[in-house]
Amino acid sequence: MQSELRLRILSGIVLAIVVLAATWLGGLAFRVLAAAIGLLVYYEWSTMTRLAERDFRANAFGWLSVALVAALVVFAFDELALPVLLGAAVLAIVYALASQGSNWLAGGVAYSGLTVISLAAIRGDTAHGFAAMLFIFAVVWATDILAYFVGRAIGGPKLAPSISPGKTWSGAIGGAISAVIAGTLLHMAFFSLDGLWVPVIALVLSVFSQIGDLFESFIKRRFGVKDSSRLIPGHGGVMDRVDGLVFACFAAFLIALGDAIVSSAANTPAGVILFGP
Structure with missing residues (x-):
């Protein structure tokens, strides 16, 4: 068990380094x-x-x-x-x-x-894009971590028992609250906070992150598999690790796309639209 945990931690560190380095480089x-x-x-x-x-x-x-x-x-x-x-x-x-x-x-x-x-x-290729990506990472990771710990500590009614029996409403709410806090603090590290737009978008992305997690759980349950693959030692598959991130990015991209259409800013990068000054 200890060797499996060490493998999980090591592969997690390697993944984090690769992802954060690529995010920094853009x-x-x-x-x-x-x-x-x-x-x-x-x-x-x-x-x-x-x-x-x-x-x-x-x-x-x-x-x-x-x-x-x-x-x-x-x-x-x-x-x-x-x-x-x-x-x-x-x-x-x-x-x-x-x-x-x-x-x-x-x-x-x-x-x-x-x-x-x-x-x-x-x-994208801008400083705003770097900040936007870190913002989404903060929201998704805070959602995942706090949803797990709050759900275990408080328990209560199940969120979607037929899809993912371990998830609770208390965990979902705790994860969403922590995502709003983490996202807001991350944004404030780069820009001044002006209005409620940032906390609202953090909440929306947290909800979509949890929907993405449930969506992948539905697929795995539908086809009777435990993990999406065994590509990542100790973690399962890529989808197991990015399901919430992917849905949060879907939501952020569609919000930016919709805003670009309405404001006729088709050539403006998504990160600038979402987190511009």
């Missing part, structure tokens, strides 16, 4: 990290849902779609990545309807591709 380093995460997520998604076993051609299309989106992001063709992803997802849905195939293909393409796009768009 640019190509972070784009490559985002692309790698998206591709590994699709690998785990297709494995858990048995896409390769059910329909080899459909799974090959999924790999090609996610790889193309990842390549566009890595080489900074951001304006093409989202339209390509939307087109691939629509084609996957049409294929599933025409062949009576699995809808998990479209879900995997959308989930994995949006992971790449949202991570890279939020970090």
Whole structure:
């Protein structure tokens, strides 16, 4: 048991160093990290849902779609990545309807591709993007840690017993409160706090982070698997580690995209839109 715990701690430290170093560097380093995460997520998604076993051609299309989106992001063709992803997802849905195939293909393409796009768009190449990414890390990590400890300490009604029996409403609320505090303090380390926008967005991202955790639990329960894979020693799979982060980034990216459309700031980086002065 002690050796397993040491392995878990060591691999966790290595992961944290890699992620934080890429976040600090930004640019190509972070784009490559985002692309790698998206591709590994699709690998785990297709494995858990048995896409390769059910329909080899459909799974090959999924790999090609996610790889193309990842390549566009890595080489900074951001304006093409989202339209390509939307087109691939629509084609996957049409294929599933025409062949009576699995809808998990479209879900995997959308989930994995949006992971790449949202991570890279939020970090961008600016100081605001760096602050925005750290803000999301603080919100997600505070949510995960405090939800666990508050849930164990207080207990009470289950949050979603049919999906994840261990989660409680007390843990969810405690995690959300801690996320608001952590996110607000992180923001104040970079910028002055002006109004309630930052605490509100921290709360929204915390809620989405918990939804992401439940969503992955639903998939694993649906297909009878304990971990998304065994890629990370002592931790399971990539999805097991980034499920909440991915959904929080989805929410942040969509908020920034919506704000950019309304304010006609299409060329403004997402991190600047979310956390600009």
